[in-house]
Amino acid sequence: MxxxxxxxxxxxxxxxxxGGGQLGRMxxxxxxxxxxxxxxxxxxxxxxxxxxxxxxxxxxxxDVEALELFAGDVDVITYEFENVxxxxxxxxAARRPVLPDRQILETTQDRLAEKDxxxxxxxxxxxxxxxxxxxxxxxxxxRIGLPAVIKTRRFxxxxxxxxxxRDGDDPDRVWADLSTRSAILEAxxxxxxxxxxxxxxxxxxxxxxxxxxxxxxxDHILKIxxxxxxxxxxxxxxxxDIAESIASALNYVGVLAVEMFVVxxxxxxxxxxxxxxxxxxxxxxxxxxxASISQFEQHIRAIAGWPLGKPVRHGEVTMTNxxxxxxxxxxxxxxxxxxxxxxxxxxxxxxxxxMGHVTQVGTLPPKTT
Amino acid sequence: MxxxxxxxxxxxxxxxxxGGGQLGRMxxxxxxxxxxxxxxxxxxxxxxxxxxxxxxxxxxxxDVEALELFAGDVDVITYEFENVxxxxxxxxAARRPVLPDRQILETTQDRLAEKDxxxxxxxxxxxxxxxxxxxxxxxxxxRIGLPAVIKTRRFxxxxxxxxxxRDGDDPDRVWADLSTRSAILEAxxxxxxxxxxxxxxxxxxxxxxxxxxxxxxxDHILKIxxxxxxxxxxxxxxxxDIAESIASALNYVGVLAVEMFVVxxxxxxxxxxxxxxxxxxxxxxxxxxxASISQFEQHIRAIAGWPLGKPVRHGEVTMTNxxxxxxxxxxxxxxxxxxxxxxxxxxxxxxxxxMGHVTQVGTLPPKTT
Numbered sequence: 001m002x003x004x005x006x007x008x009x010x011x012x013x014x015x016x017x018x019g020g021g022q023l024g025r026m027x028x029x030x031x032x033x034x035x036x037x038x039x040x041x042x043x044x045x046x047x048x049x050x051x052x053x054x055x056x057x058x059x060x061x062x063d064v065e066a067l068e069l070f071a072g073d074v075d076v077i078t079y080e081f082e083n084v085x086x087x088x089x090x091x092x093a094a095r096r097p098v099l100p101d102r103q104i105l106e107t108t109q110d111r112l113a114e115k116d117x118x119x120x121x122x123x124x125x126x127x128x129x130x131x132x133x134x135x136x137x138x139x140x141x142x143r144i145g146l147p148a149v150i151k152t153r154r155f156x157x158x159x160x161x162x163x164x165x166r167d168g169d170d171p172d173r174v175w176a177d178l179s180t181r182s183a184i185l186e187a188x189x190x191x192x193x194x195x196x197x198x199x200x201x202x203x204x205x206x207x208x209x210x211x212x213x214x215x216x217x218x219d220h221i222l223k224i225x226x227x228x229x230x231x232x233x234x235x236x237x238x239x240x241d242i243a244e245s246i247a248s249a250l251n252y253v254g255v256l257a258v259e260m261f262v263v264x265x266x267x268x269x270x271x272x273x274x275x276x277x278x279x280x281x282x283x284x285x286x287x288x289x290x291a292s293i294s295q296f297e298q299h300i301r302a303i304a305g306w307p308l309g310k311p312v313r314h315g316e317v318t319m320t321n322x323x324x325x326x327x328x329x330x331x332x333x334x335x336x337x338x339x340x341x342x343x344x345x346x347x348x349x350x351x352x353x354x355m356g357h358v359t360q361v362g363t364l365p366p367k368t369t
Numbered sequence: 370m371x372x373x374x375x376x377x378x379x380x381x382x383x384x385x386x387x388g389g390g391q392l393g394r395m396x397x398x399x400x401x402x403x404x405x406x407x408x409x410x411x412x413x414x415x416x417x418x419x420x421x422x423x424x425x426x427x428x429x430x431x432d433v434e435a436l437e438l439f440a441g442d443v444d445v446i447t448y449e450f451e452n453v454x455x456x457x458x459x460x461x462a463a464r465r466p467v468l469p470d471r472q473i474l475e476t477t478q479d480r481l482a483e484k485d486x487x488x489x490x491x492x493x494x495x496x497x498x499x500x501x502x503x504x505x506x507x508x509x510x511x512r513i514g515l516p517a518v519i520k521t522r523r524f525x526x527x528x529x530x531x532x533x534x535r536d537g538d539d540p541d542r543v544w545a546d547l548s549t550r551s552a553i554l555e556a557x558x559x560x561x562x563x564x565x566x567x568x569x570x571x572x573x574x575x576x577x578x579x580x581x582x583x584x585x586x587x588d589h590i591l592k593i594x595x596x597x598x599x600x601x602x603x604x605x606x607x608x609x610d611i612a613e614s615i616a617s618a619l620n621y622v623g624v625l626a627v628e629m630f631v632v633x634x635x636x637x638x639x640x641x642x643x644x645x646x647x648x649x650x651x652x653x654x655x656x657x658x659x660a661s662i663s664q665f666e667q668h669i670r671a672i673a674g675w676p677l678g679k680p681v682r683h684g685e686v687t688m689t690n691x692x693x694x695x696x697x698x699x700x701x702x703x704x705x706x707x708x709x710x711x712x713x714x715x716x717x718x719x720x721x722x723x724m725g726h727v728t729q730v731g732t733l734p735p736k737t738t
Contacts, residue, residue: 011699011712029398032421035699035712035725052401054420289661292707292730301703312707314683314730330380330404334670337679338661343380343404356404361661361683 007076007097007203008305011035015300016074016096018088020047020056022344022354023080023280026288028052030296036304041070048345049080061088071095078254078303082108082278083155099303100254100278107250108278111153112184121249123242124272126261127187134175140185141171147188152180162220164188191261192269195229198284199243200298200308201252207244208298208308210291212236213283215259218323221352225283225319227290231262231269238271246276255299257281282321282354289340289359290317316362327355336360376445376466376572377674380404384672385443385465387457389416389425391713391723392449392649395657397421399665405673410439417714418449430457440464447623447672451477451647452524468672469623469647476619477647480522481553490618492611493641495630496556503544509554510540516557521549531589533557560630561638564598567653568612569667569677570621576613577667577677579660581605582652584628587692590721594652594688596659600631600638607640615645624668626650651690651723658709658728659686685731696724705729 009015015031017024020042028038029052039055040047050056055073059066067088071077077098082105089102107113115128129140131150141148146169152161165174165185194217198210214229215222229236243258250256257277262269284295293309301308322329327349333341336358343356378384384400386393389411397407398421408424409416419425424442428435436457440446446467448458451474458471476482484497498509500519510517515538521530534543534554563586567579583598584591598605612627619625626646631638653664662678670677691699696718702710705727712725 011696012714012716025401029401029421032394032398032714033711035714037420037714051406051423052398052421054422054425056423292658292709307700307703309703309708310706312730327380331676334678335676338681339678340661342402345381345401345404345406347381361681 007099007303009036009075012037013075013304014039014055014073015303016041016070016077016092017049017080018042018061018077018084018092019080020044020049021080022048022346024049025052025344026285026294026296026342027078027080027280027299030294031300034297034300034304034306036300039070039074041066046347051345061085064091067091068095076303078299080279100250100252100256104250104252104278108276109154111151111275112182114276115184115186117249118246118273118276121245123245124270126189126272126274129185131175131183131185132181134172137171137175137183137185141165144185144187149186149188150174150178150183151186152178153182153184160220189261189263189272189274191263191272193229193231193262194259194274195231195239195262195271196225196257196259196281196283197239197243198255198257198281198287198295199240199247200255200295200302201247202302202308203253203305205248206308207247208310209240209243210284210287210295210311211313212239213286215283219352221321221323221354222282223321223323225286227286227313227317227319235262235269235271242271242273246273250278252278254278254302255280255284255295257284259283282357283319285342285357286317286319286359287311288342290314290319290361314361318360318362320358320360321354322356322358324349324351324353324355330356333358376468376672378405378444381406382444382673383408383424383442384669385410385439385446385461386418386449387411387430387446387453387461388449389413389418390449391417391715393418394421394713395654395663395665396447396449396649396668399663400669403666403669403673403675405669408439408443410435415716420714430454433460436460437464445672447668449648469619469621469625473619473621473647477645478523480520480644481551483645484553484555486618487615487642487645490614492614493639495558495641495643498554500544500552500554501550503541506540506544506552506554510534513554513556518555518557519543519547519552520555521547522551522553529589558630558632558641558643560632560641562598562600562631563628563643564600564608564631564640565594565626565628565650565652566608566612567624567626567650567656567664568609568616569624569664569671570616571671571677572622572674574617575677576616577679578609578612579653579656579664579680580682581608582655584652588721590690590692590723591651592690592692594655596655596682596686604631604638604640611640611642615642619647621647623647623671624649624653624664626653628652651726652688654711654726655686655688655728656680657711659683659688659730683730687729687731689727689729690723691725691727693718693720693722693724699725702727 211228287294292312580597661681
């Protein structure tokens with residue numbers, strides 16, 4: 001019996017959440033709506049998620065005593081970010097079920113391991129190569145060609161820890177600037193569009209997918225998501241199959257996001273997996289207002305051992321991130337009919353910081369996803 | 370300058386909420402979504418609203434020191450129930466803006482004052498009479514006829530503090546059973562349907578109404594609400610006019626609910642006001658999932674000095690209360706496609722206790738309310 005199949009929470013039980021950002025905050029609010037309590041663990045005293053729970057643990061992830069006390073206070077543990085330190089996850093998992101299973105982090109914390117995993121499932125990705133030196137980078141460029149994208153294997157997000165290499169760039173300088181000893185080079189994909197699939201999987205293997213979402217990034221940060229994506233039903237079904245086979249192969253419990261590129265092919269557009277996020281995901285925020293059940297609630301249901309919901313979308317949905325200074329436009333957004341405004345309670349804006357988002361539901365008739 | 374026009378919160382500011390039940394809980398969650406903090410004041414250590422806020426004050430409403438400390442911690446104060454003790458409201462209002470204005474409570478805490486107020490606005494109500502003795506009850510029956518409903522002037526809710534008097538009942542016994550010295554007798558209304566209007570009014574006098582909601586009670590407790598109510602557009606417009614004129618006459622800031630009866634008339638159905646609730650209301654819970662903005666968020670916006678939203682309904686909406694033991698069916702509800710389940714985190718069920726609710730959004734196209 002694995003951790004995932006042991007969990008069956010009752011209303012009033014407590015979920016421990018690692019990470020105190022907006023994702024943890026929205027997870028805690030979804031749990032509250034289901035009559036479940038949350039305790040948030042975060043080293044940042046200004047964590048936005050602290051505002052919406054009665055009990056919080058403000059401590060470093062290396063603080064063993066704090067981790068142990070936290071585990072003692074909760075019935076199951078989950079996380080809002082993939083970079084949970086392995087040691088912390090191990091300490092917690094010895095005391096309480098940690099869902100999704102912490103071993104999944106070993107795959108998703110490492111871009112190379114993740115790409116290898118996806119490839120082994122027979123799912124398409126960009127060509128890629130392991131790079132550990134400037135010489136290795138030159139060899140990888142020779143094989144993969146340019147333009148290409150070099151990424152650190154670990155701790156990258158929102159475009160951090162990556163760079164595009166174009167014809168004429170000096171690989172030695174690129175390598176030096178990246179300041180890492182382990183990276184991967186990926187072929188640059190001239191995609192038609194970026195899409196993502198938010199899927200929930202319960203401990204009994206049941207999977208529920210939301211509609212494929214189409215994403216626009218600006219400066220490597222998600223700016224707008226639209227559901228459903230403007231792709232064929234056949235391609236949407238493929239996206240669903242990909243997410244399902246990834247979730248099943250990981251024996252995943254909870255919500256995960258699979259980012260994909262839609263690329264032109266001789267026989268029509270095809271999908272390449274760009275990244276897996278073992279958590280709720282910005283491109284699924286539209287589900288809070290645009291569907292009968294949100295990604296946050298699906299995640300909570302999955303880790304609580306409760307049945308997943310079958311989401312019904314309320315119409316065409318657009319989600320717009322408020323990034324950095326854009327938060328200052330919240331008063332204008334409050335006056336837009338039909339717009340639902342989410343502010344994360346983060347204090348002063350910083351460039352590139354996700355401060356809130358706005359959902360708008362259009363007028364197409366609802367459709368069962 | 371009145372209290373209401375002084376308030377203009379910024380994200381990160383704190384709202385004080387008197388009352389820790391499910392209404393306070395859902396208000397706090399709506400505030401959190403807007404980046405506002407809440408502090409809940411409630412004498413009950415098991416208050417469900419405590420679960421979703423960082424700071425709570427567990428103290429009696431007569432505890433002056435606790436009230437003063439609470440006022441010092443918050444930027445504006447609101448309440449989830451109309452029976453806020455007048456002394457508490459006065460102490461708080463001397464220190465922070467209390468919205469809706471505490472003087473409104475003097476009208477709405479007293480069924481007689483409320484009926485007089487509605488009548489003065491030229492709005493229809495059931496015939497009624499002030500009753501302060503058994504002899505007075507007999508006289509009132511002689512004037513109003515039977516069946517009729519006797520209600521205590523204060524502290525009634527969910528059918529508590531009231532009784533139907535029918536032909537053959539003994540008025541002396543009814544009066545004795547009611548154990549009060551101030552009551553009103555109301556004509557029994559053979560209504561076609563019960564409806565309610567949830568309206569929000571901002572300090573600048575702007576009013577936004579949700580669609581008229583149709584309500585079914587069982588054992589005097591709301592069981593099902595449906596939006597929109599099955600009434601003509603003309604009658605819906607009348608309901609809106611009634612709510613607007615009540616809100617304006619009270620110089621109201623926040624959300625209020627007006628319960629009305631639809632009664633057959635020679636010239637078609639007409640509306641009689643049954644009750645005013647100076648707060649968010651159970652019959653508006655459908656707005657959480659069935660509209661682009663909820664009654665809770667409208668209330669928060671109004672008392673924060675923020676612009677009200679223009680709600681867009683997502684379809685035909687049904688809200689079903691889970692009362693007492695019905696909460697035990699939550700697992701079945703979790704499996705109903707499109708159903709959104711709300712559990713209030715209240716601990717063990719008691720008969721008649723509101724434990725949660727379920728929203729279902731149907732398939733009619735969205736319509737601007």
